[in-house]
Each structure stands twice: as C-alpha cells, then as structure tokens.
Amino acid sequence: MERQSDTDARQVDVVVVGAGQAGLSAAYHLRRTGFEPGRDFVVLDHAPRPGGAWQFRWPSLTYAKVHGMHSLPGMELTGADPARPSSQVVGEYFSAYEEAFDLRVRRPVDVRKVREAGDGRLLVESSDGVWTTRSLINATGTWDRPFWPRYPGQETFRGRQLHTAQYPGPDAFAGKRVVVVGGGASGTQHLLEIAPHAAETTWVTRRPPVFREGPFDEERGRAAVALVEERVRQGLTPLSVVSVTGLAVNDTIRAARADGTLDRLPMFDRVTPTGVAWDDGRDIAADVILWATGFRPALDHLAPLRLRGAGGGIRMEGTRTALDPRVHLVGYGPSASTIGASRAGRAAVHDIRRRLARDPAPVPAPTAAETPVTAVA
C-alpha cells in the first residue's frame, strides 16, 4: 500500500516511468531485491497495453525481421513464430512477464512532469495523480518523439508525408512514387518492403550509408556502445545506433543493392508541391515522402529538472544523470537497444539500492553552485 502524505501525494522509494524493455528490467530487479510493488515502487506507462513501443510497430515488421531481440531478465523469449508481427510477439511476452513477476504496471498513466518536491524528494505528476519518490528510473524510450527534419517548401507538398512512427506497411504505397528519407535500419526496411508495390522509389540520405559485412560480434558491439557512452558522459546528445554500427548486410540487402533499390541520392535541397528538388537542377516527382528520420529521447516531462547542459544532451555517469543522482535514464544513449536496456535496468537498481542505503534521509537537490554545466532546458 502506498503511504499518503499531507499533500495527498503517494510516497514511494522509486518511480519507474515506462514499461518497455528498460522499465520492466528495472522493475524486475527492484522486485528481486526486496522492493514491493505498490508500496516501495510503482511502474507507470501511458500506453494502453503491455509491449512498450513494440506494440505500435507496423504489422509487416515480423519477428523474423527484428535484429536480435534480447530477452528480459529471468524469462527467456523462446519459440516465437518468426512470421508473426513483432508487436504481437513482444506484446504477449511482456504481458506474461509482468504477470509472472507481479510487476503491477499502472496503465494508461501519463507522466506529465517531474519536479522538485522541496524536501529532497521528487514529485511525479501524472494523469493518475501525484507520487513523491526518492529515486526516478526514467525508461520512456524514443517512440513518442519522432524526429521530422525541416526542409524549405515542406508545407507546400501536395502529396502525403508521414514518419516511420505512422508507417502502415507496404500496401498503402501501391502504385505510388515514394521518396524515403533516412539512412537507418527503418529507412532500408521501408524501401525493401515498398519497392515491389510502388510505382517508383527514391532513397535520399544525408550521409552515404555504411554497409557492414560480416557478423556483429561482441567486440564490435562493445566498441559501438563505448562510443555512445563517451558522448553522453560529455553531455552531448546520443548518436543513433546505426551511425555507430553501420547497416548489417544480409542476402536481402545484398539483392536490393544489386537491383538498385538501395541506390542512394544525397539529401534534396527543398520540397516542391509535386516532389523534391536539388539546387543543381534535378527534381523528382513524388506522391509520398516517408521520413525515416529517427526518434529523439522522450524526456519532455523531465524539463523542470533542468538536466540538459550546454552540449544539448544530459551528462551521464553510468545510468545516473550527473546533475541529479536521484534520476536514472535507462534505455537512453548507450543503453538504447534491447540488450542495453536490460542491463541498464539492473545497473540503475544497483545504484539506487546503494544510494538509498547510504542516504536514508532524502538527498538534497543539487544547488546551482554544484551544477557543472550550464542548464539550458
């Protein structure tokens, strides 16, 4: 049972925001180390069902097309039918997981603001009321913040523009001339799916894509993670995973490179009412522009804590924010993968247990004098 304070805020030791891979891993480790759900911690998620962001991914993203889904701690995901949509496979797996470990995720609960409670605790304001907490594990992923770059003339386009977050599957593009923007895994997957249906596809990317032959072994994985880790340690914005790892080549990609589906053009300079155009005089007519331009961390609700520094990112020490030791970001930066998110959940709980044991009294908020970088957000 949650304890009620004078202000009607329920008091817990840890609030976990988000029940995707990262949030569930954290909840599992809290539970395993003696934290009681409801009494000591709560998990809040604004999605309607279990599954994290996976529940929103397009039906043609079958489990076979997923690049290595790492299991959650304590329960393997085995025997999934590779032909089924990953949204269903992962949704069912997460649902069974929440039940097996009695994690009692509250949904749909939208966390709107996290701010100082004034007594060293944090105040978590949500669509389901207020909690005060000694620690916050933020596991809100990126799906809720699709990134749309701006190009001149974009608003004049008479066709359809959509983002990966709204991608409905390839049938919607039958007979259309489609421009796909973005050199990541989503962009290439969209192209491979759409090309057989569309009248024409064009691929544009800011930088030439880097195709990576050979297995993505542990050493390469570690090197990629270390690179992103170093960036967030310095308070820079995290890089996308593909910008670090490159695009893995398999037989399908090899064939698409050979037949021209993955011939890439540099980024256009503007959008016109009927397509896209380059300053050198080239233009391409299009019915649809599909922006596969990625996502940004969904952290708006943390803005009152002013965690962002001059580098535009949040300076991190492991999973903990450098400016506020009460706040952990899991599934962020170097841990933005299913394997990273699982590990980060454990690391955050380990750190919180140490801190709560060491500081039985509430930890005061950092003062301006202790703030090593300029807070801009």
Ligand SMILES: Cc1cc2nc3c(=O)[nH]c(=O)nc-3n(C[C@H](O)[C@H](O)[C@H](O)COP(=O)(O)OP(=O)(O)OC[C@H]3O[C@@H](n4cnc5c(N)ncnc54)[C@H](O)[C@@H]3O)c2cc1C
């Ligand atoms: C198209 C696509 C394909 C991918 N494929 C792979 C892959 O094959 N292998 C792999 O390892 N990784 C893959 N990734 C990355 C992987 O999905 C993530 O790194 C990992 O699953 C994210 O887990 P998460 O818990 O951090 O976030 P999410 O799964 O996004 O979960 C975040 C949760 O937080 C909730 N939430 C957000 N904001 C709030 C709020 N304010 N209040 C309450 N709840 C909130 C959301 O409802 C959601 O349930 C892919 C990513 C994308 C976009």
